Amino acid sequence: MFKKLTIFIVLVFLASFAFAGGGQEAEGAASGEKQITVGFSLPFIEDSPYTFPFAESLRREAKERNWKLIMTDAGGDINTQSNQIEDLVSKGVDGIMIMPVDAAGIVAVIKRVYEETDGELPMICSNVMPDPPELDELIGFAGPNSYLEGKEMGKYYVNYLRENGIDKVNYCESQGTAGYSAAIDRHNGFLDAVEELGASDMFNLLDTQPCDWSPDKAQAQTENWITTYGDKLDMIYSHNDGMGIGIVNALQDAGYSPGDVLVNGCDGQTQAVEYIKEGWMLFTVFQSPAEDAATAMRTMEKILGGESVPYWNYMETPIINGDNAEDYLPIVTELWEQ
């Protein structure tokens, strides 16, 4: 009895084998040309106002090009991401785009895949750079230049202070998650810009803390700063909008008026742009997740088309301030509401 069953199972197995093989060929013959398939390995999708519109944009871009897009969600775990990237290779994609969970941890799987595919399978990193940022096994990087963003933000503050005749500010810094390349870059970019413009004397750092990109953490931290420094606090340099929004909330709760403390953001979220209009925030840097995703897809398109691309493919990140907030509001509202 067991024997008969086993033979039966094996036959079904082999039959499905043949069936599967035949199926694929028929498809190929019908359309004439093989459809391009690309894989995108996302670090996480839940709880992130950035990754969601990013993923939507990826889908749109793939549809426009008639590409098949396979996206994976690593649930915040680098090992899961490594496995998923290898799964994409097993499945047989034409190109892989990776937004690493962990900048250092992603290097191992990139090297492994490169070795396995003899460097034939193009890979790029998106939004988050690996550590070290320049890898031979990677064709390149596509996304925001966090260091330049930090510099733009530093420049903006310096110019603002000079134009308004302010000699000195006491400031606090609300950083992104410690160790995250975007946080490190925005921190360094700011300081480098200030130094290059000869304005180091104008800025007196009271305190710097990582608030992990989170509005809640930044709000709590700002409440501490207000308690500790009171009127001495002139400015808070925030690495992103999420934290900037939390900071403004804390200022509002403490009875401050718009402009009492200089605040900024980075990303271009709707609430931030509104705060700019109201005067709570001085400026933000528009880093559109849709543009980020599109930059990655465009870079991959060039690579697959045989064009040579530079290693660094940065996206445009314009500044939104009081002058153009009105114009940007409808754009960002539509973008983040997806």
Next chain:
Amino acid sequence: MKKSANTIKNFIINQKLLFIIILLIIILSVVDRSFFTFRSLTSIIDHITINGIMAAGMTMLLISGCFDLSVGAVLSFTGIITFLLQPYGIFISVIGGLAAGTGIGALNGLLVVKGKINAFIATLGSMIIFRGLGLGLSDSTPIKGRIEGFTKLGQGSILGIPNPVWILIITYIAIWYILKYTKFGRNDYAIGGNVLSARLTGINVNLNSFLYFVVVSFTAAIAGLIYCSRVNTASAVFGPGIEMWVIAAAVLGGTSLFGGKGGVIGTIQGVIILGIVERAMVVFNVDTNYQTLVRGLVILAVVITDTIVSRRQEKGYMSESFGARAKTN
């Protein structure tokens, strides 16, 4: 005719996991030809090593009627201690890391057995403590690997088989042997079945239960070494939610949450099935918005089925395992 039909039915029921595996492979191969290649199938085994090793240890603890939510924290904490000890050489850092991870198991064992705290709360507590301690010790920043030979553990291979797979095989054979042929293993089933009876037959319930916690943490510590060796980085946030996956795999394999039954042969099949599900999401190109949902549903289905099946069997004998006591507290 009737006899042969029954035998087939029994065979299928007894080997239901194996049939599910074969069925899944067939379905996935039909949908996607590239699934049925040597590379593709072997990579599934390669991917389940970490979770699989942890599941073997978890099986031992589950049989005794307890479970451990801190295994993910043990995994990451082991990595952090190991990498922090890097300046002292590979030997000290590996031993130190393993000791730290296994130590968490000893702590859990003491809390549950001596402190009489229920397993859920005790291991949830140590999970939070050691994740937090890991963050503190590492300044919330991933630590990079600097020891030359260390990556061979997670990335090397012997005779063409990846090292983690060797460790997986050894772990399963060891725990299978312990459960089947040693007193320590048989005590496991006795304690899980009925703590009172186990005590009356002279089993040192406290010592044995304590040791099962140590075993599960030891396997988690080994898994932690492999994990960090694969990505050559250590971080306090590695393996988020892995404890759920590991428990679900063991339960899927036939080990009950309520203790008293199960084994690693079932567990490895449960691990393989969950590993195939992960791959299936890529094959079927499951919408990223739903991937977490799919994982959750599979785990939920597994646990619900186990509860229903166990309830049916529970009617009739008093079930006084640690786990059951925990429920009534």
